[in-house]
Amino acid sequence: MFSIVIPIYNEEDNIVKLSDSILNSLPNLKYEILFINDGSTDNSEEIIEKLTNNHTNIHLINLRRNYGQTAAMQAGFDHSKGDIVIPMDGDLQNDPRDIPLLLNKINEGYDVVSGWRKDRLDKKFTRVIPSKIANHLISKISGLPLHDYGCTLKAYKKEVLNEIKLYGEMHRFIPIYASWEGAKVTEIPVRHHARIAGKTKYGLSRIPKVILDILVIRFFDKSLDRPIHLFGKFGLFMFFLAFVLALLALYLKIFMNTSFILTPLPLLVVFFTMSGLLCIFIGLLAEIQSRIYFESINRPSYLIKQTHKTKKE
Numbered sequence: 001m002f003s004i005v006i007p008i009y010n011e012e013d014n015i016v017k018l019s020d021s022i023l024n025s026l027p028n029l030k031y032e033i034l035f036i037n038d039g040s041t042d043n044s045e046e047i048i049e050k051l052t053n054n055h056t057n058i059h060l061i062n063l064r065r066n067y068g069q070t071a072a073m074q075a076g077f078d079h080s081k082g083d084i085v086i087p088m089d090g091d092l093q094n095d096p097r098d099i100p101l102l103l104n105k106i107n108e109g110y111d112v113v114s115g116w117r118k119d120r121l122d123k124k125f126t127r128v129i130p131s132k133i134a135n136h137l138i139s140k141i142s143g144l145p146l147h148d149y150g151c152t153l154k155a156y157k158k159e160v161l162n163e164i165k166l167y168g169e170m171h172r173f174i175p176i177y178a179s180w181e182g183a184k185v186t187e188i189p190v191r192h193h194a195r196i197a198g199k200t201k202y203g204l205s206r207i208p209k210v211i212l213d214i215l216v217i218r219f220f221d222k223s224l225d226r227p228i229h230l231f232g233k234f235g236l237f238m239f240f241l242a243f244v245l246a247l248l249a250l251y252l253k254i255f256m257n258t259s260f261i262l263t264p265l266p267l268l269v270v271f272f273t274m275s276g277l278l279c280i281f282i283g284l285l286a287e288i289q290s291r292i293y294f295e296s297i298n299r300p301s302y303l304i305k306q307t308h309k310t311k312k313e
């Protein structure tokens with residue numbers, strides 16, 4: 001059995017069409033549909049409620065307020081009962097006819113199958129082009145080359161999701177976390193349709209958020225279990241700068257007879273020393289936090305794939 005997870009925020013004109021198209025395109029398969037109503041202010045809730053009365057495999061989870069797409073998806077993952085979980089958008093932009101294709105790939109042995117909206121039908125300048133750049137950057141930084149992190153339509157084995165907690169707007173990066181944990185990830189092209197009813201919830205304001213998310217990914221990849229290496233490096237570099245500038249100031253004073261107060265050098269020396277100290281202390285704090293983090297999730301800093309033992313006779 002698999003679970004389809006659909007976050008819904010004000011999609012009243014799309015829900016019935018979407019559930020019909022799912023039900024029609026997946027005959028003879030065993031699955032549940034979880035609609036997560038993310039604090040919609042329109043009639044989405046009533047509409048989904050009606051559907052749950054008519055179909056035993058459609059469920060509604062009502063969140064108390066609007067938490068954002070990532071949290072809504074996490075709620076869906078937490079309540080899903082299938083061994084495979086397939087999130088998709090509630091606005092008819094993803095096509096349920098692609099679901100069997102995703103399932104096939106999972107059956108071939110992949111843990112994560114990412115949809116790639118090859119012919120994406122969104123606004124070119126505010127969405128498609130920035131997303132191309134972001135996908136390129138994220139692929140480079142994470143080491144997992146995917147064309148379309150932002151496509152909601154993906155398929156995950158449940159075990160993979162159990163290992164991952166989603167924060168902020170991180171649902172786009174599940175494949176990255178999964179691949180770091182050793183999951184087999186692949187992608188297939190999926191269909192994409194223009195939004196007909198309702199409004200998109202995202203725009204250009206996404207860009208700074210994505211840049212910051214990329215920073216976080218970078219940090220989590222390289223430095224989560226040894227933050228002092230990152231902060232400390234900056235700190236030491238600042239000390240080095242301070243030292244070189246101090247030497248320069250002394251040189252000018254002794255050999256060129258230039259008074260300290262005639263150059264900005266002493267000020268810079270103090271500035272870089274302070275910055276270096278701060279970096280190192282922040283690094284130490286981050287060390288403590290990293291330890292608390294690993295203890296609190298009760299997880300070692302490694303994951304074991306398999307252990308080989310000699311069999312007893």
Ligand code: UDP
Nearest residue numbers: 007008009038068069072089090091200201
């Ligand atoms: N969504 C949500 N909570 C939010 C914003 C969006 O549950 O705070 C849902 C929305 O209803 C849709 C999906 O997330 O089903 C994707 O949103 P949208 O279509 O606006 O994004 P786009 O396709 O423009 O990237």
Ligand code: MG
Nearest residue numbers: 089091093195
């Ligand atoms: Mg959409």
